[in-house]
Amino acid sequence: MSDPVNGEPLVVVLLEHAMHRVRAELYALSDASFPGLRTRHYRLLSLLPPGGERLTRLTAASGLTKQALAQALAPLQAGGYVEVVPDPSDRRARLVRLTDRGREATAAVRHRLAAVEREWAAQVGEERYAVARAVLTDLAPGPVTVGE
Amino acid sequence: MSDPVNGEPLVVVLLEHAMHRVRAELYALSDASFPGLRTRHYRLLSLLPPGGERLTRLTAASGLTKQALAQALAPLQAGGYVEVVPDPSDRRARLVRLTDRGREATAAVRHRLAAVEREWAAQVGEERYAVARAVLTDLAPGPVTVGE
DNA sequence: GGAGAATGGTCAAGCCGCTTGTCTACCCGG
């Protein structure tokens, strides 16, 4: 995964490794408690505001097409993580809303990822890790206000 | 992409954003100079040691199956980025070797990614970025010695 | 208030990247 020729590894490789670690953790979480859920499902769940959200607005937040999103949503609905109800204010639209089980899943994700971060912090030092996280946060775009 | 409910964004989201930025840069590079090459192709190229390498050993380094790898290698071979020659020491095996054009591509990647990193450093501060990168490096596994 | 455009969502087909399974060619240890 690193570069045998040149000295320092490519950023992309470093990022990929961290992603890989995180994904492994999420898969373990799925195996243990939420069978069938993939990384994108957890991300989707974490995007849902309390009052529910329309599919179209989720596409903007998630960067997926509405078709892809609908497809990703199907297992979530089937598993009882979200419920899809008609939007009272627009008969074309449907609201996607977290269920209790969905909230359970998002809480579990936070918990699990927090554990990974604690582990990382222990490995590289609390302060250094804090800096790294802050840097990544700074590099990320401003919060996407999906919940208005 | 961020979380509207809870405070701090998930690590996975932060990492994904950085990855996304990097990938965008690589795509731009492909459009400009190396049409058809995707992120995995650049990574593959950067894995190749000077003397060439066998497909099977690359699978270990890349984490892909040999079939996936062979598939990813095809466009590289077609584009003249690598050449595949029989291994003199084992008639079953074939050596994948960088061509000049391949070396050109890897150099371009390094250049381009270095530019992104300079940009990031300017945005968050040289020292903070240096810490972040060092942390990511520490978290990555020891160098995979693909070139023996 | 009615026609036309815009929006929310679904259905269907297809592509791409990867997987598993199977096969041949070759190496190596007895």
Place this chain on the structure above:
DNA sequence: CCGGGTAGACAAGCGGCTTGACCATTCTCC
């Protein structure tokens, strides 16, 4: 020289996404 292991190719299939077409409803504006 024979059996097991390894290098790699071939084929089929699948998951996740895309584009394209379509229907239902709502908005806009004359």
